Amino acid sequence: MSLAAEAFVSQIAAAEPWPENATLYQPLREDQILLSDCASSLAVQAYLRMCNLPVHVSCRSNAEYMSPSGKVPFVHVGNQVVSELGPIVQFTKAKGHSLSDGLDDVQRAEMKAYMELVNNMLLTAELYIQWCDDTTATEISRPRYSSPYSWPLNQILAYQKQWEVRRKMNAIGWAGKSLEQTD
Structure with a gap:
């Protein structure tokens, strides 16, 4: 669109x-x-x-x-x-519903910066841990993510999700990091 x-x-x-x-x-x-x-x-x-x-x-x-x-x-x-x-x-x-109407421009900018920091760093680190650490992916993420689907779709979708996350980690330069480096 x-x-x-x-x-x-x-x-x-x-x-x-x-x-x-x-x-x-x-x-x-x-x-x-x-x-x-x-x-x-x-x-x-x-x-x-x-x-x-x-x-x-x-x-x-x-x-x-x-x-x-x-x-x-x-x-x-x-x-x-x-x-x-x-x-x-x-x-x-x-639609006219906002929680930030009482904030000035500086406060609104700081709020957006903190939200972006959380989204970009913490959620990315969590995705890395879930999908790029093979032990966690094998034991928790893949089985949980694919649980509603029957075989072979459950395997295909779980690996597809893992590859998608790994591509994202490659794009942002996190592919070669260890778990300790993501802290």
């Missing part, structure tokens, strides 16, 4: 009030959700509650594949689907 089309859709979305039947989608809570996805989902839930916006949480085994960005969690609000914390915050702000 072009930037102009996204801006137009955002303006239309802003005109509509927050519906009572908004839904937050995430992976299965008991069997499948990984630590980073759980943290992201809880962050979105906390934010929406702090804004007094009703949302129903729906756990799906294929939530990652339902998401427009391929990342969870995501919300379905009216005819809009928005994924990940940052875009969800921007979407709610466009």
Whole structure:
């Protein structure tokens, strides 16, 4: 979608009030959700509650594949689907709901910097530990991630996820790091 089309859709979305039947989608809570996805989902839930916006949480085994960005969690609000914390915050702000209205520009910039630091460093380190340490990946991440699927799909999807994370680690220069260097 072009930037102009996204801006137009955002303006239309802003005109509509927050519906009572908004839904937050995430992976299965008991069997499948990984630590980073759980943290992201809880962050979105906390934010929406702090804004007094009703949302129903729906756990799906294929939530990652339902998401427009391929990342969870995501919300379905009216005819809009928005994924990940940052875009969800921007979407709610466009609808007139914000927690940062009382902050000045410097405080808002500091808040965004801290949020980016957490997302870029801590979540990346957690992904590294989950998927790039072969022991952890074999014992925890692969079986948990693939639990809702039958063989051979469970094996294929788990290895696909591990390769995706390793490609990301390569791109940011973390591929050759040891666990001690990620601290």
